[in-house]
Amino acid sequence: MTTTVEEPVDTAAAVRARGLGKRYRTKWALRDCTFELPAGKVAALVGANGAGKTTLMSVLAGLLAADEGAVGTAGRVAFVSQEKPVYRNFTADDVLRMGAHLNLLWDRQRAVRWLERFEVPLDRACGKLSGGQQAQVAFALAIGSRPDVLMLDEPLANLDPLARREVTGELLAEVAETGMTVLLSTHVVAELGGVADHLLLLAHGRLLAGGDLDDLLAQHVSYTGPRSEAPPVVGEVVEARHRGGQSTFLVKLPEGQSRPVVAGHWAERPVTLEDYVLAQLAATRKGIGA
Numbered sequence: 001m002t003t004t005v006e007e008p009v010d011t012a013a014a015v016r017a018r019g020l021g022k023r024y025r026t027k028w029a030l031r032d033c034t035f036e037l038p039a040g041k042v043a044a045l046v047g048a049n050g051a052g053k054t055t056l057m058s059v060l061a062g063l064l065a066a067d068e069g070a071v072g073t074a075g076r077v078a079f080v081s082q083e084k085p086v087y088r089n090f091t092a093d094d095v096l097r098m099g100a101h102l103n104l105l106w107d108r109q110r111a112v113r114w115l116e117r118f119e120v121p122l123d124r125a126c127g128k129l130s131g132g133q134q135a136q137v138a139f140a141l142a143i144g145s146r147p148d149v150l151m152l153d154e155p156l157a158n159l160d161p162l163a164r165r166e167v168t169g170e171l172l173a174e175v176a177e178t179g180m181t182v183l184l185s186t187h188v189v190a191e192l193g194g195v196a197d198h199l200l201l202l203a204h205g206r207l208l209a210g211g212d213l214d215d216l217l218a219q220h221v222s223y224t225g226p227r228s229e230a231p232p233v234v235g236e237v238v239e240a241r242h243r244g245g246q247s248t249f250l251v252k253l254p255e256g257q258s259r260p261v262v263a264g265h266w267a268e269r270p271v272t273l274e275d276y277v278l279a280q281l282a283a284t285r286k287g288i289g290a
């Protein structure tokens, strides 16, 4: 067992994890996670149920002690857990006043602005707010604490589709204005397009992929053509699907290789974040890469 050491992070990285591991009794929930999150970016943490996302965020936020490895974060960290707990008898305004007492640095205006933006009444008891409104109170508390690193576990879970789009939009505005780094876990991958710059993909507690999203997606191409055992290019097949007389391959091209020209009846198309994540999750569910 290695002792966890708080490591200083260099200026370009807001979060750094080295060989991070966490177990519950004898079962490892997280193993050998090494990555860096660049400062001032939005990073998406995705993975199947039980992949270890909450465990990773809790360790990064210092709420759980790692059993091995080291983690370092630059500056102040705010973490909003999946449950987004608020005191039921407190009004939203009481919660913000509590925030002022609990945080050395507190920006009430910013927190109030967030609640007003989402039309959450300041004078109503949190127990009488909807689940989505309660989540907004928890976000406002985190935003008001002016974090350098904001970690949100399933922030979009209770929100209606419009609120989801507005929350991600507001988060991007906060990132642009304050330079903070956001790490958010989600299953709503389709709505991360244009939001996340960086991806961490967890499977069975291990980091399956991580890095700049544009680079990652540019390395992958989807080919659809006549039913066949292999794709029309050299590369690593992430996913192969065959339906009737047609085959579709999601291929990771060899590093540094420009996109090859494909002859014949094959149609190529760029890979979206959703394509990529679903293919990776399907592969791990079948036991590949697990």
Ligand SMILES: Nc1ncnc2c1ncn2[C@@H]1O[C@H](COP(=O)(O)OP(=O)(O)OP(=O)(O)O)[C@@H](O)[C@H]1O
Residues within 6 Å of the ligand: 024, 029, 047, 048, 049, 050, 051, 052, 053, 054, 055, 056
């Ligand atoms: N307190 C705990 N005690 C024992 N095992 C736990 C505990 N918390 C989580 N685990 C186990 O650790 C693994 C990772 O759980 P975790 O909650 O981190 O996954 P997750 O990716 O956040 O899942 P979900 O998407 O369902 O929220 C799972 O196998 C889970 O059963």
